[in-house]
Amino acid sequence: MAVDYIPEVAGNLVYRCINCGRIYDIYEFIYTCPKCGSLLKVEDTKFDRLKARSGRKWAEIFDARKMATHLELSGIFRFHELILPMLPIEDIIYLGEGQTPIVKANQELSAWVGAGFLVKNDGLSPSASFKDRGMASAISFLNHIIRIKDLECVLGICASTGDTSAAASLYLSYLPKSKVKSVVLLPKGKVTPQQLSQPLGSGANVIEIPGVFDDCMRIVEELARDYNVFLLNSKNPVRIVGQKSYAYEIAQQLDWDTTNLTVVVPIGNAGNITAIMEGFVDLYELHIIDNLPTILGVQSHHADPIVRWRDTGKYEPVKVSPSVAQASMIGDPVSFPKVKQLVEGYFSDRFYTISVTETEIMEGMLTANRHGHPVCTQGGESVAGLRRAINAGMINKTKRFVVDSTSQQLKFATFQQMYFNNSFDSAYGIKTKDELKNRPISMEADPSTIAKKLGLKRK
Ligand SMILES: *Cc1c(COP(=O)(O)O)cnc(C)c1O
Ligand SMILES: [Zn+2]
Secondary structure: OOHHHOOOOOOOEEEEEOOOOOEEEOOOOOOEOOOOOOEEEEEEOOHHHHHHOOHHHHHHHHHHHHOOOOHHHOOHHHHHHHHOOOOOHHHOOOOOOOOOOEEEOOHHHHHHHOOOOEEEEOOOOOOOEOHHHHHHHHHHHHHHHHHHHOOOOEEEEEEOOOHHHHHHHHHHHOOOOOOEEEEEEEEOOOOOHHHHHHHHHOOOEEEEEOOOHHHHHHHHHHHHHHOOOEEOOOOOHHHHHHHOHHHHHHHHHOOOOOOOEEEEEEOOOOHHHHHHHHHHHHHHHOOOOOOOOEEEEEEEOOOOHHHHHHHHOOOOOOOOOOOOOHHHOOOOOOOHHHHHHHHHHHHOOOEEEEEEOHHHHHHHHHHHHOOOOOEOHHHHHHHHHHHHHHHOOOOOOOOEEEEEEOEEHHHHHHHHHHHHHOOOOHHHOOOOOHHHOOOOOOOOOOHHHHHHHOOOOOO
């Protein structure tokens, strides 16, 4: 095995304010710039040292680690140098995240969408969503701080549309109970029963409040500002660095060839799309890939502030209406300023957005599921977005597409059931189609009756 297979503890990480440029100690529990209030990002001030190696050499190292018998290096930390290069291997918390499959859409599904594409199924992560990528980096980092500072009873806290709390409480539950406590704030009645069961099962303190996600977020932000807690929302830039692994992984699965690639991503709080763009920029700067992909961001027309910004040039928070893509039902995305900078700096000619209706989201999910892809409603949103973009001629259908299915379909089984029962609240504005519905058929426990009903012919 190559000598550089095991990463060294290196680099110099700081928080840098994306607005005023001031830098701060990475070991501080801060999440916004104490001077100007803007977002922070994790920056390796010695990043350029990585350019001493060729892109080809980096690809070789990452490919070798993919086969790793070193468990800690087989997940997102096979990209250690690009995520948290100062993190000692012994502090890595690896629960199995960071190797999700890409699966080719079959012919019928491709024909329905209007182009061939690949689905990257991040639902096959430990807590069944991509949020595990960011929790693996954030909780590994917390584990490191707790060890070197010998801290006790650190409160890990987040607001959530469901999946953040599932991931946060899962990763926190792996650490010693004397060291961390886990608290999640959820909007009452706005997460599915499956999503609620996850933090409860991991033993977190689950607090439900009236309102929507944006209301939970405001409270958690105040707590993080005024009290000594470890914030686990994507405002914490240490989560973003872990989520960059989604981009690294796609590139690796395509053998580092991103020619003509478009990545389709649902947008909620915009942490995911930020991380994906940052991840591709890293690879591009190190010459591991030759070109940046096109990014297609998708939102429901019930929560589409970023689509409106792209269409009108003006950003304004929107008041959300109910969406089945609940995890992306956010009216004022925290990471919008980062998206804006990345688009202006790198993706101006390759960043598209599109909004889709609630009916299209459900049809996207159900149709994908009927063709071998257990995608969630946000995955359905991505599929529907790609379909609409192609039909509208916004994107050339000869491109290569990777569609992000951000979580596991089972988390959103309630919406499937509502569709089948035609029981959606009118606020969703969903029109159902009988051919997409399905129901169990009750019959007698008798083979010949069943055979008769199925129209079987005796051998
Ligand atoms: C969080 C989440 C999103 C939205 O991601 P952001 O980073 O908030 O834009 C989409 N889908 C699922 C399943 C999620 O959990
Ligand atoms: Zn600042």
